Amino acid sequence: MKNYTSINDIDNIDTWISEAKEIKENPLKHKALGQDKTLGLLFFNSSLRTRLSTQKAALNLGMNPIVMNVSGDAWGIEFGDGTVMNGNTAEHIKEAAAVVSQYCDIIAVRAFPTLTDKAKDESEQVLKAFVEYASVPVVNMESATGHPLQGLTDALTISEHAKTSKPKVVLSWAPHVKALPHAVGNSFTQAMQKMDVDFVITNPEGYDLSPEITKDTPIIHNQEEALKDADFVYVKNWSSYDDYGKVLNTDPSWMITKEKLGDAKFMHCLPVRRNVIVEDAVLDSDSSLVIQQANNRTYAAQLVLKKILENG
Amino acid sequence: MKNYTSINDIDNIDTWISEAKEIKENPLKHKALGQDKTLGLLFFNSSLRTRLSTQKAALNLGMNPIVMNVSGDAWGIEFGDGTVMNGNTAEHIKEAAAVVSQYCDIIAVRAFPTLTDKAKDESEQVLKAFVEYASVPVVNMESATGHPLQGLTDALTISEHAKTSKPKVVLSWAPHVKALPHAVGNSFTQAMQKMDVDFVITNPEGYDLSPEITKDTPIIHNQEEALKDADFVYVKNWSSYDDYGKVLNTDPSWMITKEKLGDAKFMHCLPVRRNVIVEDAVLDSDSSLVIQQANNRTYAAQLVLKKILENG
């Protein structure tokens, strides 16, 4: 594996989960592997978990992390081909990606979607430009349409907490005041499709994720029906995909409650808005796996970095 | 000691000062102690000395420091209990503190007061929330009402420069154009109350610090009288405590001059506004200990981190 840009880069998710569990048991075992290597973390957007867990993963592997807030610390970056750059952008991605490759052995990038320009977002302009113009491997720390470090984390967490050989996993939409990306929902869906689980998605009408992602995964517009007998309920808001980036529905009856959850485990990638996405009673109970998920972010990132370093 | 949130966490200040002096003589002696441990430094507010000295202290102990500007790098954090989070905050402190605990072995936090809501500031909402919801030790890098790394630093500096067994130490208010917190004045007062010094406070009427802090320390409203025979003059502005957060007085006659200082040593936590708080002639003379204080910030932080690591 050269780059890790999508869940599709995982050749065998069961093997990866086993390897992640081994890393978690002995996180410092491969500390020599990254010695004198540098991980550049480039943030076009805010980050808490990804920022800290990816640095921690790099440190566990003996790497030196270097963090840059691209917007605040550097200049506006141009992505267009052939542009006459007499506007607000001062450096072209062709130079920026090649230059960062001179100082970093791996480049990790976070760049959110516009949520206004569907074609641009689906083209994954920023991430793909780094892959194309960087001379070193690139890791996706959440792009316009995917968050594969989170998806891998979630697969690991479900594997750790599953009590049956083929658990029922439900991805449920929940209401939110702002328009949010599809990245987490997409990568979770792709990860579940690779696992031996009984997976369904539930969301209001008008909120179906891209059919290129959901494929033949059942989408049930009745939340109560979808949640029946669930072992894991993964909750996440996203804006409409069909009416791209719009908030069509904030119906609070889609919020997850303790009653709805029943005996299932609750999962969320965080940050989560309490009493909007899910009620306090769920988050403050033992049914919630959100902190374990956050913890697993380190080991998912560490597995990805390890695989890239071993390949290099 | 699990957390270091206040001068009250110092069990015996004389022992601590001795230990800090030992660290200063050989700062790298305990470099193995923090190996493969991470210190998360979370800044809700600006910082120069604290930011650099705490990182330096961590490095001297072999730790990996990870710095985050919470406001700029992440999202608005919610502290209220039971809030329906459909406003500007995107993550609750319950999740944020627990999540950061997954990546960091110690969390250090800086969060200034509002200076408009006395009850909220005195409740130490941010610091206390980290102590409650983090699963790892928490260090106060200046909170609403205290700056105990500074107070410990100042105690160490006075001990190093004292020429008598019981020096006279004066904490003097000085004028300033903006409303400043009480944190430094409070922690210095608490540190002096634990040391064998002759300690008095001088400030204009209306500027007495909280009586829960000053207790039976003499407060003298006549600066000239208070400064008589002083060995150390610690200068600091703070806004009114009674008329909470207000600037009632900017009387320049309270500025410290070389004449007023006499043979005493001048101390200030920095940053200091020259010719407002103190005249150039003092800062540019050998009477000033401000740079030695800044240097001692490293050893105070290192002692605190060492004690926490040894306890862990």
Place this chain on the structure above:
Amino acid sequence: MKNYTSINDIDNIDTWISEAKEIKENPLKHKALGQDKTLGLLFFNSSLRTRLSTQKAALNLGMNPIVMNVSGDAWGIEFGDGTVMNGNTAEHIKEAAAVVSQYCDIIAVRAFPTLTDKAKDESEQVLKAFVEYASVPVVNMESATGHPLQGLTDALTISEHAKTSKPKVVLSWAPHVKALPHAVGNSFTQAMQKMDVDFVITNPEGYDLSPEITKDTPIIHNQEEALKDADFVYVKNWSSYDDYGKVLNTDPSWMITKEKLGDAKFMHCLPVRRNVIVEDAVLDSDSSLVIQQANNRTYAAQLVLKKILENG
């Protein structure tokens, strides 16, 4: 060498280039030299290459880099002598520089010019204040009038790619929409004056660099004539020096094209505005050395830090 503030600090550029080439061949050879030493990188302005390459250089030498965005992370700094600081600045450079010296073994500073106050810019207020008030060595990461890490980089790059014993090097002005500093042009000119090259500068009338920099270097106002038989064409925009900081000319006929370049190598410090400064066809061809220059930034910085550490 105590400080590295200007190309004038290079005693023998040929020796320095040889030493930089040795470092480039074995970048980790001197990793013990910087062990337990800290490099403070203080940014008053944006940075990509300098920020990353200087950190990478420090890491290669075993140093711990600590980065600070002075404007965002700390407070306004006062540079005036005797100022009554009751305005927007909260800390005087006398304290700031002395304080940072307590935590860092070397201080690297970036501070751009005003481009409105020629006298202030030429006085190099920020850089000189750090040199004066810091108690540790200071490295210039681009100041008002010079960028000597870039100039050293460029000398190294020309030495690596020269095919004749005395190549012809042309520094050509190119158009730009914004007023840019003279720092890169100045330091490149000074570096070339120290090397055994045939060096000329070409720019429109009204754009001559300071005569104290250019000295007896030929300045040719006809670009075509200047470019004849060039081996290296170093391109850079700068605002007018005579009509200080003004954009007098944006004539696109000064843009560098593949045709103009001929067989010469193209150089630029980056970031570069494509199709304004230079056309895509040049940057996307093998004639461009810009990525090699960016790579050499690490070794130039590493040589400077190594010399300072060896001297310390």
